[in-house]
Amino acid sequence: MASFVQLVVSGLATGAIYAxxxxxxxxxxxxSQTINFAQGEFVMLPAFFILASxxxxxxxxxxxxxxxxxxxxxxxxxxxxxxxxxxxxxxxLPLVISTIALSLFLKESAKDFYSSxxxxxxxxxxxxxxxxxxxxxxxxxxAVLAVAIATVVALHLLLNKTRLGRCMQATAQNPTLARIxxxxxxxxVLYTFLINGALVAIASILISPIYLAKFTNGETLGxxxxxxxxxxxxxxxxxAILGGVILGVLDNLSAAYISSQYRGAFPLLILIAVILxxxxxxxxxxxxxxx
Amino acid sequence: xSATEPVLILDGVFAGYGKMTILNGTTxxxxxxxxxxxxxxxxxxxxxxxxxxFGLLPIRSGTITFxxxxxxxxxxxxxxxxxxxxxxxxxNIFPELSVRHNLELGGVALxxxxxxxxxxxxxxxxxxxxxxxxxxxxxxxxxxQQKMLEVARGLLLxxxxxxxxxxxxxxxxxxxxxxxxxxxxxxxxxxTILLIEQNAKQALQMSDxxxxxxxxxxxxxxxxxxILADPRIVQLFLGGGLAQPVAVS
Numbered sequence: 001m002a003s004f005v006q007l008v009v010s011g012l013a014t015g016a017i018y019a020x021x022x023x024x025x026x027x028x029x030x031x032s033q034t035i036n037f038a039q040g041e042f043v044m045l046p047a048f049f050i051l052a053s054x055x056x057x058x059x060x061x062x063x064x065x066x067x068x069x070x071x072x073x074x075x076x077x078x079x080x081x082x083x084x085x086x087x088x089x090x091x092x093l094p095l096v097i098s099t100i101a102l103s104l105f106l107k108e109s110a111k112d113f114y115s116s117x118x119x120x121x122x123x124x125x126x127x128x129x130x131x132x133x134x135x136x137x138x139x140x141x142x143a144v145l146a147v148a149i150a151t152v153v154a155l156h157l158l159l160n161k162t163r164l165g166r167c168m169q170a171t172a173q174n175p176t177l178a179r180i181x182x183x184x185x186x187x188x189v190l191y192t193f194l195i196n197g198a199l200v201a202i203a204s205i206l207i208s209p210i211y212l213a214k215f216t217n218g219e220t221l222g223x224x225x226x227x228x229x230x231x232x233x234x235x236x237x238x239x240a241i242l243g244g245v246i247l248g249v250l251d252n253l254s255a256a257y258i259s260s261q262y263r264g265a266f267p268l269l270i271l272i273a274v275i276l277x278x279x280x281x282x283x284x285x286x287x288x289x290x291x
Numbered sequence: 292x293s294a295t296e297p298v299l300i301l302d303g304v305f306a307g308y309g310k311m312t313i314l315n316g317t318t319x320x321x322x323x324x325x326x327x328x329x330x331x332x333x334x335x336x337x338x339x340x341x342x343x344x345f346g347l348l349p350i351r352s353g354t355i356t357f358x359x360x361x362x363x364x365x366x367x368x369x370x371x372x373x374x375x376x377x378x379x380x381x382x383n384i385f386p387e388l389s390v391r392h393n394l395e396l397g398g399v400a401l402x403x404x405x406x407x408x409x410x411x412x413x414x415x416x417x418x419x420x421x422x423x424x425x426x427x428x429x430x431x432x433x434x435x436q437q438k439m440l441e442v443a444r445g446l447l448l449x450x451x452x453x454x455x456x457x458x459x460x461x462x463x464x465x466x467x468x469x470x471x472x473x474x475x476x477x478x479x480x481x482x483t484i485l486l487i488e489q490n491a492k493q494a495l496q497m498s499d500x501x502x503x504x505x506x507x508x509x510x511x512x513x514x515x516x517x518i519l520a521d522p523r524i525v526q527l528f529l530g531g532g533l534a535q536p537v538a539v540s
């Protein structure tokens with residue numbers, strides 16, 4: 001039982017990170033039909049921004065802020081201006097292919113310009129164990145959970161409790177109508193890209209102490225975010241959160257209790273079940289066809 | 292500006308989608324403070340005319356004059372600022388937001404944001420139904436209530452002219468009467484209404500003027516009673532077509 005609690009807590013921590021990545025992924029889809037297959041690499045890269053800043057002498061907290069700022073700038077603003085805007089004119093598929101190319105480019109760049117070796121990455125809190133309900137839980141898992149939950153709550157408040165957030169939702173739900181009401185649609189779309197830049201940077205800070213910073217990290221993370229988004233529902237932020245958490249917990253439990261060799265298969269089994277039984281995702285809404 | 296002066300003038304407007312030209316030199320004069328109904332067969336360019344007027348489609352040639360200003364190729368935002376509101380065909384609400392937040396989004400373009408609460412209060416007094424449902428999710432409203440919400444949202448900025456595309460679609464006859472009554476009340480308060488209606492007869496009966504569009508050109512422009520009485524209307528709707536544009540006063 002104790003180990004079960006431990007597995008669930010660390011699963012929740014991983015799942016919360018997946019959720020952050022998946023939320024950004026679905027935001028881009030909702031506002032601009034961008035399916036970002038480089039999302040995993042977007043999480044891999046900020047860790048290297050941070051390590052590079054630390055190599056230049058910055059303390060971790062400052063390096064983390066620089067990493068988040070650079071990520072918002074490069075993976076948010078530049079991504080939108082240099083890749084999404086020119087490609088989206090040609091349709092969703094050319095844009096998807098461009099993001100696949102970008103993912104390769106980012107991966108190879110991290111390898112060539114930084115290192116092909118996994119780099120140790122500082123943790124947010126010193127790794128000790130605490131006892132929760134008789135189970136041993138690492139402080140790292142708790143810190144990851146706390147930061148991820150705080151981020152999701154902040155995003156929720158922004159999207160639902162502010163006029164700006166509702167303008168962003170309006171843009172996502174019906175861009176033509178948003179335009180008719182005078183909502184600056186292009187700016188709202190840009191904001192979601194900046195938010196995604198921040199989300200992937202936070203995810204990067206949370207995951208890199210566990211996985212180490214490595215140029216291949218994006219492969220599994222991108223896949224996890226994609227699966228989480230489909231399982232939870234592509235068009236709902238809360239769907240992406242649920243999908244991420246399910247994946248994280250399931251991954252840990254199945255590895256411990258069923259088979260660690262087949263741990264990669266279980267998320268796919270859930271994916272198949274969801275696609276067969278509830279193709280819009282667990283919390284997704286069936287998209288109305290626009291004429 | 293006198294009341295008889297047109298508030299909106301289209302002069303030889305050409306517009307369309309891609310290689311398709313829908314408006315073929317559309318010319319029209321919309322009278323201030325009146326209800327004008329645009330009728331015409333499917334594909335005549337009625338909705339396209341509205342989109343072009345509101346800046347959602349580029350004008351290829353010709354001019355649009357609104358309230359004494361040349362507004363040709365203004366953006367939707369500029370048209371809102373100039374005093375135009377547009378209620379498109381179909382469902383135009385944000386289903387997952389509350390009625391209040393749907394209304395509020397109609398005020399995004401407001402230059403004086405401090406006046407928004409007052410405006411919301413005023414609108415809700417005019418539409419008591421919305422006041423009752425202000426905190427419910429908009430998707431739970433009936434079709435007629437949703438249309439009311441759209442009209443109310445369009446009124447938030449006190450537009451001079453409102454474009455309404457087929458408000459009666461999918462509504463019960465009773466609800467259609469109610470929507471039409473609201474439009475008449477708006478007209479009496481000085482808002483110019485430009486309306487597209489499939490149900491031409493019923494719409495013309497409550498309109499002041501009518502405009503018959505065919506193949507992107509104005510075929511007949513005149514008072515609503517005259518258009519209702521015009522034998523060519525029947526011919527047009529039966530697909531005979533009219534060769535010459537004719538002005539009926």
